Amino acid sequence: EAGVAQSPRYKIIEKRQSVAFWCNPISGHATLYWYQQILGQGPKLLIQFQNNGVVDDSQLPKDRFSAERLKGVDSTLKIQPAKLEDSAVYLCASSRGGADTQYFGPGTRLTVL
Amino acid sequence: EDKVVQSPLSLVVHEGDTVTLNCSYEVTNFRSLLWYKQxxxxxxxxxxxxxxxxxxxxxxxxxxxxxxxLFSILNITATQTGDSAIYLCAARFGNEKLTFGTGTRLTIIP
Incomplete structure (x- = not known):
């Protein structure tokens, strides 16, 4: 079974620029999550999708972050404009349902200069 | 606010030692606790x-x-260098969201 795929693996941008990350979950997994992990901290949930609907986006900074999962499979997370404090690893995870084990992708390391 | 606390923050041991990692949580309708290796x-x-x-x-x-x-422990016996990693604990509460601790960084010295 293929795991969660993410791209790019690394991204370096300057502040105020825009950036987008892509995630392809495990086949058949209805629930998809985006997490932000700042160095030295645990992952923090940004947004949770169930199929193509948003379940929880309470910790997503909506003035600059957006995410979509239009067809209920792949998802993109965008930051526009980026700030220095957005430097982190962005992890995508998926699960069969909200109460099931979450499996993580390799992450994207974002550096904002 | 739901909270997960892990200790110690970091641990350095020799290969072959046994380690115990701790995770405590403050609960609002607790459902389950998960351990991950990073x-x-x-x-x-x-x-x-x-x-x-x-x-x-x-x-x-x-x-x-x-x-x-309100706690969990993760034990690793006869540690090997491949066990070096950050160990994350996460608690699932009533809304099914996972709240992660900051992790324990484990380093195994050969």
């Missing part, structure tokens, strides 16, 4: 615990949950 970037799943007092075991790793005292 090497480089992607956390990989180790255990999910839902019942108190029942040990889960996988090779040299084992974990147990105490729902009365």
């Amino acid at each position: 090497e480089k970037k992607a956390p990989t799943f180790l255990f999910m615990l839902t019942s108190s007092g029942i040990e889960k075991k996988s090779g040299r790793l084992s974990s147990i949950l105490d729902k009365k005292e």
